[in-house]
Amino acid sequence: MTFNDRSNATASPKTVLITGCSSGYGLATARHFHEQGWNVVATMRTPRKDVLPESERLRVLALDVTKPDSIAAAIEASGPIDVLVNNAGVGAIGAFEATPMSTAREIFETNTFGVMATTQAVLPQFRERRSGTVINVTSSVTLARMPLVAVYTASKTAIEGFTASLALEMDEFDVRVKLVQPGYGPTTSFTSNGQTRMQGLIPEPYTAFAERVMADFQQPTVVTHPSHVAEATWRAANDDTGQLRFPAGPDAVALAQYR
Ligand SMILES: NC(=O)c1ccc[n+]([C@@H]2O[C@H](COP(=O)([O-])OP(=O)(O)OC[C@H]3O[C@@H](n4cnc5c(N)ncnc54)[C@H](OP(=O)(O)O)[C@@H]3O)[C@@H](O)[C@H]2O)c1
Secondary structure, eight states, X not given: XXXXXXXXTTTSOOEEEESOOSSHHHHHHHHHHHHTTOEEEEEESSOOGGGSOOOXXXXXXXXXXXXXXXXXXXXXXXXXXXXXXXXXXXXXXXXGGGSOHHHHHHHHIIIIIHHHHHHHHHHHHHHHHTOOEEEEEOOGGGTSOOTTOHHHHHHHHHHHHHHHHHHHHHHTTTOEEEEEEEOOOTTSSXXXXXXXXXXXXXXXXXXXXXXXXXXXXXXXXXXXXXXXHHHHHHHHHHOOSOOOEEEESHHHHHXXXXX
C-alpha cells in the first residue's frame, strides 16, 4: 500500500497534516504521530527531510500558511487527510506602543488568518466525508494575562474564539474542531525565530519594566517540553468526549485549572 492509499480504508492508518514542522512543537508532533503508526504530512515553509525519519508513512511538503496557492498545493498533494494540526506560528515580545502595525499584521497573517485559511481549505473534504478533526495550537497566554505580548495574545485569542464557534458549526457534520494550548517552551526556536521582528520593540521608557518581566521569564518553575504538546495534540486528535481545550505542559495545565 502506498502513502495514504484509501483503497482498503479499514486497514489504512489515519493521516495527519501538520503546519510548521521544521522545529519545536510541530516537529515533535510529527514525530509522535508517526511513532503511533499514522501517516504524517509534515509541512514546512522550506522543506527539510533531514529533521524527520525516513519512512513511507511520512511526507514532507512545502506549505506557507500566509500564501493561498501554497495552502492549495499542499492540500492537493496530500490527498485525503483525517486531522489538520494548525501549529505554525510566530511571536514577538515588545511594548505595544512601539510595535509597528505592519508587525501586528504580520503576526496576524500567520497566527490568525493563516489558521483560518488552512482550516477553510480542508473543511470541504471533512464535511463531505462527515469526519475529520481540526486542531488549532494557541498558547497559555490565552489562559493568563502576560505583559509585552499584547499583539501575540490578540492573534491567539482570536483563534480561541474562532475555534469555539467553528466547533459548534462543524458538529452538525460530525467534524471536530479543537484547541491545544501550549505553555512556555524555551527549548523551541520560537524566540530565535522572532529576533528580527523584535528589534526596537522595547524603547527606553519600557526598559526597566521589560528587564523585570524578562528576569521572571528566565526562572520559570515549570516549562513545556515539545513532547507535552505532541501528547496533548495526540489526545485531541483521538478525543471523542467533546472536549474543546487541551492545555499542554505543566505550566499551561496549572493555569487552566486556575481559570
Ligand atoms: N515556544 C513557546 O513558548 C510557545 C508557547 C505557546 C504556544 N506556542 C505556539 O506553538 C506553535 C509552535 O511554536 P514553537 O514554539 O514550536 O516555535 P518554532 O520552533 O519557532 O516553530 C514554529 C514553526 O512555525 C513555522 N512557521 C512560521 N511562519 C510560518 C508560515 N507562514 N507558514 C508555515 N509555517 C510557518 C516555522 O517555520 P520556519 O522554520 O519556516 O520559520 C516553525 O516551523 C506556535 O503556534 C506558537 O505560537 C509556542
